Amino acid sequence: xxxxxxxxxxxxxxxxxxxxxxxxxxxxxxxxxxxxxxxxxxxxxxxxxxxxxxxxxxxxxxxxxxxxxxxxxxxxxxxxxxxxxxxxxxxxxxxxxxxxxxxxxxxxxxxxxxxx
Amino acid sequence: xxxxxxxxxxxxxxxxxxxxxxxxxxxxxxxxxxxxxxxxxxxxxxxxxxxxxxxxxxxxxxxxxxxxxxxxxxxxxxxxxxxxxxxxxxxxxxxxxxxxxxxxxxxxxxxxxxxxxxxxxxxxxxxxxxxxxxxxxxxxxxxxxxxxxxxxxxxxxxxxxxxxxxxxxxxxxxxxxxxxxxxxxxxxxxxxxxxxxxxxxxxxxxxxxxxxxxxxxxxxxxxxxxxxxxxxxxxxxxxxxxxxxxxxxxxxxxxxxxxxxxxxxxxxxxxxx
Numbered sequence: 046x047x048x049x050x051x052x053x054x055x056x057x058x059x060x061x062x063x064x065x066x067x068x069x070x071x072x073x074x075x076x077x078x079x080x081x082x083x084x085x086x087x088x089x090x091x092x093x094x095x096x097x098x099x100x101x102x103x104x105x106x107x108x109x110x111x112x113x114x115x116x117x118x119x120x121x122x123x124x125x126x127x128x129x130x131x132x133x134x135x136x137x138x139x140x141x142x143x144x145x146x147x148x149x150x151x152x153x154x155x156x157x158x159x160x161x
Numbered sequence: 162x163x164x165x166x167x168x169x170x171x172x173x174x175x176x177x178x179x180x181x182x183x184x185x186x187x188x189x190x191x192x193x194x195x196x197x198x199x200x201x202x203x204x205x206x207x208x209x210x211x212x213x214x215x216x217x218x219x220x221x222x223x224x225x226x227x228x229x230x231x232x233x234x235x236x237x238x239x240x241x242x243x244x245x246x247x248x249x250x251x252x253x254x255x256x257x258x259x260x261x262x263x264x265x266x267x268x269x270x271x272x273x274x275x276x277x278x279x280x281x282x283x284x285x286x287x288x289x290x291x292x293x294x295x296x297x298x299x300x301x302x303x304x305x306x307x308x309x310x311x312x313x314x315x316x317x318x319x320x321x322x323x324x325x326x327x328x329x330x331x332x333x334x335x336x337x338x339x340x341x342x343x344x345x346x347x348x349x350x351x352x353x354x355x356x357x358x359x360x361x362x363x364x365x366x367x368x369x370x371x372x373x374x375x376x377x378x379x380x381x382x383x384x385x386x387x388x389x390x391x392x393x394x395x396x397x398x399x400x401x402x403x404x405x406x407x408x409x410x411x412x413x414x415x416x417x418x419x420x421x422x423x424x425x426x427x428x429x430x431x432x433x434x
Contacts, residue, residue, distance in 0.1 A: 086234075091375045093236060097412065098299070106236070114233045121231070133231035133261045135185065136429040137269045138276045 079123040089113050186215070186264045187227040189245045190255035190418060191274070193285050194221040200248050205232060205241040212245055215267055217274035220281055223249055224270060232261045246418045254288055256281060256425070257418040265432045273427070280425055290388045291366060293422060294415035296398060297373075298357060298380035300408065302346065308408070309345045316341050350379045353409060358382070360401050364394040369421045379409075383421035391416070 092113065096106040124131045187205055189212070197214055204210030204225030214221040223245065232238050242260050249255050264270045274281070310316050319338040326334070357380065358368060365384040373381045386394045402411040 087374075089234065094297075094374045094378075096236075098410075110235055114235060117233065130431070133263075135229045135263045135265045135432040137264060137432040138272045139428040139430040 076127065080120060080127060080129055082117055082120045085113055085116050085120065089117075185227045185229040186222075186224045186267065186270050187232075188258045188262050188264060188270060188273075189223045189225075189242060190249055190257045191281050191285070192221050192223060192249060192253040192255045193219060194253065195219045198223075200245065203241075203245055203248060205238055205245070212248075215270050215274075217271050218278065220274050220278065220285075222270050222274060223255070227263060229263060229265065232263075234260060243417075250292070250416065250418055254285065254290060254292070255418045256284055256288070256423050257420050262429075269432065273429075277425070277427065284423055284425060288385075288419050288423065291385050291419060291422075292388060292391070292416035293419045294384045294386055294394065294398075294413065295417065296357075296361075296380065296382050296384065296414075297378055297412040298353070299377045299410040299412065300350070300353075300379055301410075302377070305346060305349055305408065306342055309342065309349060313341070313345050316345060353405065354380045357401050357405075361394065361397050364390050364397045367422060371421070383417075385419055385422045386416075 089110070092101075092106060092109050095101045096103070101109075121131050121133070187210075192214075194214060195216060195218075197216070198221070200212040200223065202209050202211050204212050204227065206227055208227075210225035210227060212223060212225045214223055216222075225245075239260060246255055246257050264273070310320060316338065319334060319341060322334055323338060361384060362368060365386050367385040369383045369385075371381045371383065373379060384394065398411070398413050402409075402413075405411075
């Protein structure tokens, strides 16, 4: 956590800073923490639940939600800087790299995540 | 991959945004329909765009025009997305899209319909006339512990022992009591959940359990219910919540589009230009 805090408050000084990140000077653990939004999303769910159960009022909810959304954006920025995929923003059907198999309707596959 | 990163959320709409807005399509769900439809000015975002359909061969994507941006998963945005799906659901059984799915052009949306046609068609057939209901069950842990102490002989014996010896109670007795209570609480939770699932299963086509949210929740389930069985399912939920009145709190929601029972992994990539 010490390192993470250090990184978060480090003044961003420009491209060199980022390149140094990219070439792996950052501790892998810190990097994972910076780019993982699952705990934030879980917190958001809990917060929504608390509102629905009348444990907090609307104003408190909105205040906390704004904080969490800001953190989500922060994670997204880090992911972009690390060249990792981000969710949101415009998408299109992925083009199959090998043209041979692009003939039909089998361009999607079933998976275990909750897309669609 | 490398995205121009339009800074998200509620920033002012610049002329550039407006230019981008021309082509952006936010997709809510896929339905079976070949005639153009309108669902009103209920789209996501502050501009509340008109919600309408784009068609391919008997399938339709329900969309609204939207600036190309990232929608934060705020309650307001999520509710807007859900409200459109609820509206569509009054007349159709939709395949819901995940929150925040935006395409650049009509053509890109049509390409989705074309390339995923078979799967959409099959799934729409499978979920025809079915809807989803959510049931979250919460409990008051302290209350459960209190009632367990009365039922469980071993717990009450340890408790008495603790009370008799007061401050001088052995560390071992305290530990043992804690462990015993923990196990009994867990067991009670599992028992409640099983009983509830068993009671509702006859009225549902399928059930799925998700991870509980927070400490107080013991069950976070979704049920796929045939429209003709809705009344029975509803009665079933009312019956179990009566059975556990004062012990458990039920949070019953729906009807939803079958978010938890449609599992199409779309092969999408970020559209940069």
